[in-house]
Structure formats: C-alpha cells, structure tokens
Amino acid sequence: MIVLPEVAQNLPFPHLLLAILSVIVTATAARIIYNLYFHPLHSYPGPLLGRATILYPILCELRGSLHLKVKEWHDEYGEVVRVAPNQLLYNSGRAWEKICGHRTSSNQSLFDKDQTFFFESPQGKHTMIGENGEKHRRLRRLLAHAFSDRALRAQEDILQSYVESLISQLRKRAATFDTNTVDMMRWFNYITFDIIGDLSFGDSFGLLEKGIWQRYLSSIFGLLQFGVRYRAIKRTFPLSWRFFLARWITPKDMREDRLYQHDLAQSKLTKRVSVDTGRQDFVHYMLKGSKDAIGPDGLSMDEIVNLSEFLMLAGSETTATVLSGMLYHLLQNPQCLSRLTSEIRSSFKSENDINLNSAAQLRYLHAVLEESMRIYPPVPNSLPRVTPEPGQIICDKFVPAGTSVGLHHYSSYHSSDNFFEPDAFHPERWLEGEDPRFRSDRKDAFHPFSHGPRNCLGKK
Numbered sequence: 001m002i003v004l005p006e007v008a009q010n011l012p013f014p015h016l017l018l019a020i021l022s023v024i025v026t027a028t029a030a031r032i033i034y035n036l037y038f039h040p041l042h043s044y045p046g047p048l049l050g051r052a053t054i055l056y057p058i059l060c061e062l063r064g065s066l067h068l069k070v071k072e073w074h075d076e077y078g079e080v081v082r083v084a085p086n087q088l089l090y091n092s093g094r095a096w097e098k099i100c101g102h103r104t105s106s107n108q109s110l111f112d113k114d115q116t117f118f119f120e121s122p123q124g125k126h127t128m129i130g131e132n133g134e135k136h137r138r139l140r141r142l143l144a145h146a147f148s149d150r151a152l153r154a155q156e157d158i159l160q161s162y163v164e165s166l167i168s169q170l171r172k173r174a175a176t177f178d179t180n181t182v183d184m185m186r187w188f189n190y191i192t193f194d195i196i197g198d199l200s201f202g203d204s205f206g207l208l209e210k211g212i213w214q215r216y217l218s219s220i221f222g223l224l225q226f227g228v229r230y231r232a233i234k235r236t237f238p239l240s241w242r243f244f245l246a247r248w249i250t251p252k253d254m255r256e257d258r259l260y261q262h263d264l265a266q267s268k269l270t271k272r273v274s275v276d277t278g279r280q281d282f283v284h285y286m287l288k289g290s291k292d293a294i295g296p297d298g299l300s301m302d303e304i305v306n307l308s309e310f311l312m313l314a315g316s317e318t319t320a321t322v323l324s325g326m327l328y329h330l331l332q333n334p335q336c337l338s339r340l341t342s343e344i345r346s347s348f349k350s351e352n353d354i355n356l357n358s359a360a361q362l363r364y365l366h367a368v369l370e371e372s373m374r375i376y377p378p379v380p381n382s383l384p385r386v387t388p389e390p391g392q393i394i395c396d397k398f399v400p401a402g403t404s405v406g407l408h409h410y411s412s413y414h415s416s417d418n419f420f421e422p423d424a425f426h427p428e429r430w431l432e433g434e435d436p437r438f439r440s441d442r443k444d445a446f447h448p449f450s451h452g453p454r455n456c457l458g459k460k
Contacts, residue, residue: 035085040400046082047073054084058232067380067410074411079395087404089382090395091411091418093444098394099385099405100452109392111385113454114404119230122262123302127310129383140457142289142299143307146282147457154280156356158198165208166191167351173211184327188320189217196315200282200308201268202275216264220317222257226250265309269301282311315458318378325376326368329425336427340368367430373448374413375425382406383450409448418445 032052036042049056060066073081074091081089099111118130128139145151166187173182190207193216198204205216229250233242247255272283286307291298330337343364348354359365384406391401399405414422419429419441429438449456
C-alpha cells in the first residue's frame with residue numbers, strides 16, 4: 001500500500017505546500033552541507049558560495065563578470081580554485097601541460113571536453129570543439145587540410161582585397177564625417193565576418209561594401225547570449241527539463257538568432273555546393289572529405305553545415321575582439337603606437353609591398369598582437385575538460401575522475417605569478433632578450449589558441 005499519496009490527499013493545501021517546501025529546503029541544505037564538508041573536492045580552496053552551489057558561478061556568468069571574479073579568486077586562493085562544487089580552475093603553465101598537453105610516456109591520460117559547457121546545434125549535435133574521442137579526431141582530420149600553409153596561401157589575394165576595401169572605406173569616412181570619427185569595433189567586425197564568410201561559402205556578407213550593421217552580425221551576439229543561458233540550464237537541470245526551460249529562460253529573440261545562424265549557414269552552403277567555383281576554400285576541402293567523396297567515414301552534409309557555422313563564429317567575432325582590444329591599448333600607450341608605426345613605415349616602400357610573408361617579418365607587430373591577446377583575450381573564461389579514470393594528479397594534488405577542470409585564460413594572463421606588471425600593456429615582453437624586466441615571465445601559461453592536440457586549427 002502507498003501511504004504518502006493518501007496522507008497528502010488528507011492534508012489541507014497550505015499544509016501540503018509547507019510540506020513540499022520543507023522537503024525542498026531540507027534537500028537543498030543537505031546538498032550544500034555535502035558539497036562543503038563531504039564532497040571529494042572539499043579540501044580545495046574557493047569562494048564559499050561557489051563551493052556550496054553551482055548557482056553562484058552561473059549567476060556571475062549571466063552577469064558577465066565571471067572572468068573578473070575568477071581572477072579575484074585566483075589572487076586570493078592561488079594556482080587552483082574550486083569555483084563550483086565539481087569544478088576546478090587553474091592558472092599555471094604546468095596545469096596547461098597536464099590537462100591539455102600531448103600524451104607522453106609519463107602522461108597517457110586524455111582529458112575529454114566537458115560537454116555540459118558546450119551547447120549543441122539545433123539538431124542536437126556537438127560541433128568539433130565540443131566533440132570527444134574518435135568523433136573529434138575524425139572531424140579535425142578532415143578539416144585540417146583547409147588550414148594547411150598551402151591552402152591559406154591560396155587565399156591571400158582574397159584577404160588582400162578585403163584589407164584594401166577596409167582601408168578605402170575608412171579613408172572615405174574619415175574624410176567626410178563631420179566629426180571625423182569612425183567606430184572601429186564595427187569595421188573590424190565587418191571585415192572579419194566578410195572574410196570568413198567568403199572563405200567558408202565563397203560569398204561575403206557585403207558588410208564592408210554597405211558599412212551597415214546587419215541582422216547577421218546582431219544574431220551572432222544573440223547566439224552567444226543564448227549559449228550562456230542554455231549552458232546554465234544544462235549545468236543545473238536534468239535532460240528531461242531542458243527543452244521546456246530553454247523556452248522559458250531564454251528570450252525568444254535569442255532562440256530566433258540561434259536558428260537564424262544555422263539556417264543562414266545551411267542556405268549559403270547549399271548555394272556554394274551548387275556552383276563549381278574552382279576555388280579551394282573551406283567548403284572545397286570539406287567536400288573533398290565528404291561521404292560522397294570518400295565514403296562512410298566522410299563528412300555528412302549536416303556535419304559540414306555545423307562546421308561552417310562554427311568556423312564563422314570562431315574565425316570572425318574573436319578576431320574582431322582582439323583587433324578592437326589591440327587598437328584600444330595602442331591608443332592608450334602612444335609610445336607603443338609610435339614604435340609600431342615606425343616599424344611598418346620603415347619596412348615598406350608602398351602599400352603594395354605588404355603581404356602575408358612580408359608582414360610576418362615584423363617583430364614588433366607580432367609582439368603587439370601577442371600582448372593584445374594576453375591583456376584582452378577574446379575567450380576570457382575556461383573551456384573545461386573532465387578528468388579521466390581513475391583520477392589524476394594535477395599540480396601535485398589528486399583530482400577525482402569526473403571532475404570538471406579547466407585553464408582560465410584571463411586569470412592566467414593577468415596573474416602576477418606569471419607576468420611582470422600583468423595589467424599593463426608591454427609588447428616588449430615578447431621580444432626575447434630586449435627588456436630584462438620580463439625575463440621571468442612564465443610564457444608557458446599563455447595559450448590563447450589552447451594547447452596540445454586539440455589546439456585551434458586557425459592558430460597559424
């Protein structure tokens with residue numbers, strides 16, 4: 001006989017409601033006590049609220065302040081911080097090597113991506129960045145040809161044409177605007193999205209030509225905001241609740257932005273596939289690795305769509321962010337801007353002399369880009385992994401299997417343990433032997449393109 005339903009039926013509604021609330025409060029209190037005092041990670045330092053409940057770091061991320069809070073926690077607690085009941089974040093070079101590095105005879109463990117962090121496509125599939133095991137290796141292997149030196153050199157004329165278009169538009173607007181003021185953040189987004197659109201689909205979005213902020217750009221930022229909210233749902237609620245909660249918690253316009261991005265990628269890819277352009281762009285190499293070309297192990301059309309959508313996001317918004325941060329810090333440090341200007345103008349007789357090969361020889365420009373990615377990382381937080389069985393020793397301390405672990409970019413790059421004057425813009429730190437102040441910088445903690453066998457294909 002089932003007793004509880006009969007008892008519940010005889011309770012007045014206020015009493016029933018009170019009983020339900022009492023059960024919820026008791027269960028929550030029990031979970032918090034377990035997390036604080038009995039969890040396998042209870043000995044790791046971190047903020048009290050983070051150690052007690054995952055809701056605290058989620059709230060910080062929703063507010064857009066998580067990277068700053070984690071930096072504060074690392075400053076207070078050191079190399080490793082327990083930011084959530086089952087999550088540890090690190091900020092040191094040796095942690096990068098252990099968690100993300102290549103497997104060696106002394107380190108055979110492979111840390112898979114924590115898939116609770118990454119959101120899926122509308123079809124429920126992870127992109128390459130969130131896949132694990134053989135699925136990830138297959139996708140990476142089939143896409144890698146598009147990022148070879150030969151493939152990228154073949155696109156140089158296309159890249160050059162967009163750079164020339166950007167310069168032409170900036171000169172025109174600087175000369176005609178009443179204030180002579182140009183919003184460079186917008187123009188950096190225009191050029192990066194046009195370039196990645198052309199490389200991905202053989203067709204730009206016309207942003208540089210029109211100079212107008214269009215739906216495609218705004219939907220990218222809506223997609224990113226959707227990802228933050230959906231990640232909060234994935235990390236908090238069981239699978240059976242996610243669809244309902246996604247519709248309730250995420251605003252309608254963000255859900256529409258997500259679908260718009262996917263549908264746009266699909267329509268542009270369909271158009272590109274139907275036309276034999278002869279160009280060796282990203283689609284060319286993905287089609288060479290498709291099921292139609294190489295058989296069952298090749299890419300399906302859904303996978304090609306997901307990869308194209310991922311490439312557009314990863315190769316555009318992040319680059320525009322770095323360029324915006326670089327320009328800001330150069331303007332805030334006129335001595336750096338002056339040195340960079342002098343290097344460029346003394347290295348070329350005319351604009352026609354500037355190309356990929358010649359620009360790669362500019363040492364100070366390279367240092368400026370490195371320092372920009374350090375002080376203003378486009379991905380400030382962590383892309384977490386999961387400790388494999390039977391648990392791992394990370395930074396001299398045991399971490400149980402199934403723990404979410406990650407390297408926190410912003411904290412690593414702004415740590416005084418890793419860099420001299422970490423909050424100051426010093427491109428000279430990347431010029432070997434030039435300034436003794438930076439001799440002790442721990443550059444093994446700097447990996448803006450990640451590290452190891454799963455580093456970013458676009459690092460070149």
